Amino acid sequence: MSVARWDGGEPQFLDQAGQPEAAAFVWRKLRAHDLGRLEWFKLLPLSGHHLLRGLCRYPLRAAPRSSELWQGYRITASANVLPSFYPHRYALAIGSVTREAPARSRRRPAWSYVLEDVTFRDAAETLVFVAGHEAFHFLRHSCQVPGRNTEPGANRYGLGWLEGWRSECAREVAMRGRRRWSAAAQLGLPFF
Numbered sequence: 215m216s217v218a219r220w221d222g223g224e225p226q227f228l229d230q231a232g233q234p235e236a237a238a239f240v241w242r243k244l245r246a247h248d249l250g251r252l253e254w255f256k257l258l259p260l261s262g263h264h265l266l267r268g269l270c271r272y273p274l275r276a277a278p279r280s281s282e283l284w285q286g287y288r289i290t291a292s293a294n295v296l297p298s299f300y301p302h303r304y305a306l307a308i309g310s311v312t313r314e315a316p317a318r319s320r321r322r323p324a325w326s327y328v329l330e331d332v333t334f335r336d337a338a339e340t341l342v343f344v345a346g347h348e349a350f351h352f353l354r355h356s357c358q359v360p361g362r363n364t365e366p367g368a369n370r371y372g373l374g375w376l377e378g379w380r381s382e383c384a385r386e387v388a389m390r391g392r393r394r395w396s397a398a399a400q401l402g403l404p405f406f
Contacts, residue, residue: 225252225253225286226253227241227255229257231337232337235338239379240255240341240342240346240349243345247353247358252352253285258291258292261294262294265304266293266343267290267292267344268289268292270289270348270352271287271289272287273286291347303333304331304334306332306373307328308328308330309328309370310325311326312324328366342372342375342376342379343372343375343376346372347372350368359371
């Protein structure tokens with residue numbers, strides 16, 4: 215049995231998480247970059263006790279030192295879609311600090327993560343964060359964004375996407391309120 219090699223082309227974007235607005239936001243953010251080596255990006259639902267899960271698989275070459283690929287980047291971002299799971303508080307590593315070893319010790323300095331508590335309000339927010347986190351691994355590995363390809367770096371990138379998502383949602387809520395107020399004013403009705 216022979217396995218067909220991946221020939222590039224338009225990446226598959228699959229949303230099975232049931233969050234179409236979040237999926238549209240993720241796709242808009244991705245389209246700002248070169249997606250030529252991205253094979254697929256899947257948004258999947260989770261249930262049970264896990265809040266989120268993500269995976270970014272790097273390309274596999276057809277042969278060593280070959281530019282031909284067996285597969286491109288494959289990204290999966292999953293978020294818990296159960297409404298009873300939210301709001302959910304989650305600690306994320308956003309950096310690291312070193313601690314000095316004792317003066318007469320031969321041990322190397324130790325380090326620890328700097329944590330930030332984030333509260334995810336719904337499945338869409340969690341999905342946007344995980345997608346941003348995994349997108350960072352893809353973008354950094356393909357040299358499209360600066361920095362080191364670390365978990366804290368990916369968390370900061372995902373938090374940036376989450377902040378953008380929240381501000382976009384706030385603008386939309388404000389616009390809906392203005393339209394409703396405008397319609398009530400035109401009819402001479404009091405606004406509630």
